[in-house]
Amino acid sequence: MRKTLFESFIHGPLTEKAPEPDEAGLAELAKAVNRAARARLGRSLSIRHVDAGSCNGCELEIHALSNAFYDLERFGLHFVASPRHADVLTVTGPVTKSMREALLRTYNATPDPKWVIAVGACAADGGLFVGSYAVEGGVKDVVPVDLTIAGCPPNPLQLLKGLLSLLESQDANVAS
Amino acid sequence: MALLDNITHREKAKQHRPWSRAVVTEAGWRQAIDQLAAGRCTLLGLWGDAPAVHMALLADDFSDIAVISYTCKDGTYPSVAARHPPAGRLERAVRDLYGLNATDAPDMRTWLDLGFWKVRHPLGKATPAHKPQAYQFLPVEGEGLHQIPVGPVHAGIIEPGHFRFTANGEHVVRLEQRLGYVHKGIESLMQGATLEQAGKLASRTSGDSTVAYAFAFAHAVEAALQVTAPPRAIYLRALMAELERLANHFGDIGAICNDASFALMHAQTGILRERTLRAAEACFGHRLMMDVIVPGGVSCDIAADGAAQVQEFLAEIRRAFPRLVELYDNTASLQDRTVTTGFVKPEFARQFAAGGYVGRASGRAFDARRTPGYAPYGDLKFEVPVLDAGDVNARIWIRIREVEQSMALIDQILGDLPAGKIQAAVEPKGKICEGLGLVEAFRGDVLVWLRLDGEARVERCHLRDASWFQWPLLETAVEGNIVADFPLCNKSFNCSYSGHDL
Numbered sequence: 001m002r003k004t005l006f007e008s009f010i011h012g013p014l015t016e017k018a019p020e021p022d023e024a025g026l027a028e029l030a031k032a033v034n035r036a037a038r039a040r041l042g043r044s045l046s047i048r049h050v051d052a053g054s055c056n057g058c059e060l061e062i063h064a065l066s067n068a069f070y071d072l073e074r075f076g077l078h079f080v081a082s083p084r085h086a087d088v089l090t091v092t093g094p095v096t097k098s099m100r101e102a103l104l105r106t107y108n109a110t111p112d113p114k115w116v117i118a119v120g121a122c123a124a125d126g127g128l129f130v131g132s133y134a135v136e137g138g139v140k141d142v143v144p145v146d147l148t149i150a151g152c153p154p155n156p157l158q159l160l161k162g163l164l165s166l167l168e169s170q171d172a173n174v175a176s
Numbered sequence: 177m178a179l180l181d182n183i184t185h186r187e188k189a190k191q192h193r194p195w196s197r198a199v200v201t202e203a204g205w206r207q208a209i210d211q212l213a214a215g216r217c218t219l220l221g222l223w224g225d226a227p228a229v230h231m232a233l234l235a236d237d238f239s240d241i242a243v244i245s246y247t248c249k250d251g252t253y254p255s256v257a258a259r260h261p262p263a264g265r266l267e268r269a270v271r272d273l274y275g276l277n278a279t280d281a282p283d284m285r286t287w288l289d290l291g292f293w294k295v296r297h298p299l300g301k302a303t304p305a306h307k308p309q310a311y312q313f314l315p316v317e318g319e320g321l322h323q324i325p326v327g328p329v330h331a332g333i334i335e336p337g338h339f340r341f342t343a344n345g346e347h348v349v350r351l352e353q354r355l356g357y358v359h360k361g362i363e364s365l366m367q368g369a370t371l372e373q374a375g376k377l378a379s380r381t382s383g384d385s386t387v388a389y390a391f392a393f394a395h396a397v398e399a400a401l402q403v404t405a406p407p408r409a410i411y412l413r414a415l416m417a418e419l420e421r422l423a424n425h426f427g428d429i430g431a432i433c434n435d436a437s438f439a440l441m442h443a444q445t446g447i448l449r450e451r452t453l454r455a456a457e458a459c460f461g462h463r464l465m466m467d468v469i470v471p472g473g474v475s476c477d478i479a480a481d482g483a484a485q486v487q488e489f490l491a492e493i494r495r496a497f498p499r500l501v502e503l504y505d506n507t508a509s510l511q512d513r514t515v516t517t518g519f520v521k522p523e524f525a526r527q528f529a530a531g532g533y534v535g536r537a538s539g540r541a542f543d544a545r546r547t548p549g550y551a552p553y554g555d556l557k558f559e560v561p562v563l564d565a566g567d568v569n570a571r572i573w574i575r576i577r578e579v580e581q582s583m584a585l586i587d588q589i590l591g592d593l594p595a596g597k598i599q600a601a602v603e604p605k606g607k608i609c610e611g612l613g614l615v616e617a618f619r620g621d622v623l624v625w626l627r628l629d630g631e632a633r634v635e636r637c638h639l640r641d642a643s644w645f646q647w648p649l650l651e652t653a654v655e656g657n658i659v660a661d662f663p664l665c666n667k668s669f670n671c672s673y674s675g676h677d678l
Contacts, residue, residue, distance in 0.1 A: 003499070004503055051334070051336050059333050061463070
């Protein structure tokens with residue numbers, strides 16, 4: 001274990017900051033997320049995730065935000081275990097009828113001010129599952145949605161971009 | 177001896193491939209139950225197709241598969257679960273979806289239907305339903321017991337489901353699962369769908385196994401329509417399947433250790449997982465490789481520099497992974513949590529036909545790639561690691577060994593990758609035809625059964641995740657463990673909620 005720990009000191013971090021040509025977007029985004037999060041929330045934004053019927057593909061990519069490459073926490077953004085601690089709910093899935101009430105309760109348990117991000121094609125409008133007896137058909141049909149992040153599933157870069165645009169739109173609201 | 181030799185049946189379906197399907201009377205159905213109860217074969221699946229029920233069986237030596245079909249009289253059929261418990265949840269699901277009742281079933285409660293659909297028996301004779309019925313958890317009696325209800329919304333970024341723990345102090349005396357929260361009605365959406373739509377739905381049954389589902393769906397369609405994918409497509413499919421296995425195993429090894437508060441491993445394997453997804457994207461344009469496998473072949477070829485990128489990625493893994501294995505093996509505080517925790521009895525693994533690392537860590541040497549087997553794995557050399565300790569530690573070691581096997585497989589696949597076409601024509605047959613596919617996903621075997629009409633539209637498609645037979649074993653594995661070890665046990669199974677709930 002010592003070897004592995006020691007090596008992490010001498011090797012540089014994997015976290016991407018150097019803008020390489022094809023990944024310039026991430027570095028640019030990283031800077032912008034940082035600026036906006038700090039202005040609006042003083043370095044801290046707590047996210048509670050609710051899977052409301054996803055195939056678990058979106059969850060895999062939301063998880064990836066926390067790996068060494070994307071390192072979400074460097075922006076002060078982090079996932080919390082309770083809606084009571086959350087500023088933002090990320091919601092995935094076409095909202096199954098069986099998850100509707102659980103989603104509503106989670107939403108109601110989240111203190112104001114709060115924002116809801118519908119993550120992925122299913123959360124946007126039900127996606128492929130529209131018309132099923134078992135789904136509601138999109139997060140906005142159950143709770144108010146502030147932002148939708150497209151993709152099936154959205155990759156970590158798209159997710160970071162989404163978080164940024166939410167922060168910036170809130171900044172604009174405050175300014176006006 | 178073929179499976180159907182021991183089961184009295186009327187006629188075999190003419191258009192069912194690659195294995196046989198036979199129509200049975202009550203006598204035949206009961207003989208099959210006898211075979212299951214005696215342990216001479218195992219249950220691969222049980223699904224409704226009103227007015228019939230189908231049951232897929234796997235021979236003891238894994239070499240043969242058969243489907244038997246029983247036409248229900250007055251909407252009933254003899255319960256399999258009454259004598260073979262692994263059928264229990266499947267029978268409850270059949271009743272929820274079709275209204276077909278298993279006579280003398282030991283458990284008459286609903287399973288997938290939590291009472292919110294506003295309709296009962298949506299795939300059978302649908303009737304409106306208005307309010308949820310109360311659900312009775314199993315009674316637990318004894319002094320000093322308390323219950324801990326958890327979910328459906330969990331603390332982590334995971335799927336929803338309800339767990340009802342009964343504990344005596346710190347020790348779990350019973351876990352009862354309540355699933356169905358992510359039921360999306362996939363099988364109803366399949367009905368009447370084109371192959372393209374149905375393939376997309378199949379690929380989103382469980383996102384972590386999207387390649388395996390697309391693979392099994394393609395096999396079922398190709399069997400039904402008697403199409404053979406070109407050799408290059410077959411090899412590319414296996415490449416994707418092994419990349420998917422690697423990504424998930426890396427993620428799981430780290431996540432299990434993380435649930436024992438060993439975050440270092442999680443951080444390190446997270447890097448390997450990310451590298452795997454990036455290699456996948458470089459090759460096929462999508463990190464999870466969704467919708468690349470289609471009936472007839474694959475929808476896109478590997479990128480021009482894909483093979484080189486994968487080789488570079490493998491070299492990196494070969495540098496990094498052995499050290500992590502050593503780290504796992506030499507960290508006593510971590511082993512203290514994983515060794516002897518969450519024990520799955522080998523007889524249960526066998527009885528429930530537990531697939532994947534759950535079965536193979538408890539002595540069940542089943543891997544669908546090996547037997548019954550499918551292309552290109554017959555041409556490739558690989559071992560199927562099996563252990564019999566049955567604990568969390570064994571399930572980690574199976575994954576570690578499978579990572580090594582997958583890397584060796586990818587070497588062979590890239591070395592032998594045939595040139596040529598990547599798609600064969602998929603033409604409707606002008607008549608009804610049926611097919612079955614069984615593919616080894618990272619967590620176990622995925623079964624897809626379907627019937628296509630003359631225009632190659634889906635009449636009925638059933639998808640059975642390995643989780644169906646693993647979830648019940650988790651209930652047994654956690655018994656007697658402390659509550660704090662549940663996340664560890666649960667992650668070592670990593671069952672799919674979405675794949676189970678459909």
